[in-house]
Amino acid sequence: MNNNALSVDQAIKKLEYYCAYQDRCYKDVISKLQSLGMYQTAINHILDHLVANNYLNEERYAKSFARGKHRIKGWGKYRIEQELKFKDISAYNIKTALKEIETDYLSNFYTLAEKKWHSISETSLNAKKQKWTSFLIRKGYETNLIYNFLKDLTS
Missing domain, CATH: 1.10.10 (Arc Repressor Mutant, subunit A)
Incomplete structure (x- = not known):
């Protein structure tokens, strides 16, 4: 030393x-x-x-990480799960953490998706769909959720 x-x-x-x-x-x-x-x-x-002495608690960390990233950065389950895996958090704690965001998950997704849809000033509908979809996939939302909402938006 x-x-x-x-x-x-x-x-x-x-x-x-x-x-x-x-x-x-x-x-x-x-x-x-x-x-x-x-x-x-x-x-x-x-x-x-x-x-x-309870300064270090992996379950508490995972829960607050999930809540914070979902509420503040608008991340989806997939992105949160990947980031927690990168931090070597156990599968059990990841599952527990994802339960923390279930209550407002869909409403946050719809709010973010709609806001992003209206903010894209692309003239071509296909280009707009592509930008919007890519954005939500990067945020970590499930593709079935994204494509189902896209159908509602464009119909």
């Missing part, structure tokens, strides 16, 4: 603040500890401490 390396106690305090400020997942916390130059044994000890 170099001279400016943190002690385990200092790292614990720093990570308690880091996790209290915003929910974090294991992957975020481990990468933060590695960036602080901590050894694997210290990382394991700190993770145990954070979990035992």
